[in-house]
Amino acid sequence: MTARPDCSKCEELLQPFLDRSLTADERATVQHHLENCSACDRCYKLEEVLWKHVRNCCDQQAGLEFASSELKQKLSDLRTPLV
């Protein structure tokens, strides 16, 4: 791997970044890195999509109902048999 030190740090912060649980400073760090590192940016965009699906799934379980039918379709696509 040719990961720069920044990248592993960025990776660590990606989840809390998506979860909006970072401080403003940390968010700025991640944002800045993503703007300058296409590898992490790609990773972030992937994580973001996944995270939204997971989040949406949890919301459904919690009885919230802002999932559009389009998202539900995407979710059911994602749920194609893993077994």
Ligand SMILES: [Zn+2]
């Ligand atoms: Zn990076």
